[in-house]
Amino acid sequence: MSLSRVLEVKGFFLITSCNWTKAELLDVFSEGFELFEELPTPKFSFGGRSGNTVAALVFQKSETSLDKVS
Secondary structure, eight states: HHHHHHHTTTOOOEEESSSOOOHHHHTTOOSSSSEEOOOOEEEEETTEEEEHHHHHHEEEOOOOOOOOOO
């Protein structure tokens, strides 16, 4: 059963990942969900660039979700 089917419209879910970037998570959850908030996480700098070691995002199920009830 998919997350979208068990979560109510306007319901929230939080995902924290050390394996996927913010961009990857946004891509995976783009259908049926909207980014509600990005939570602060530790940052690092190396070679003149900075980034996060962890991505922590709060998504909200959109009203236009394409759920099909069987």
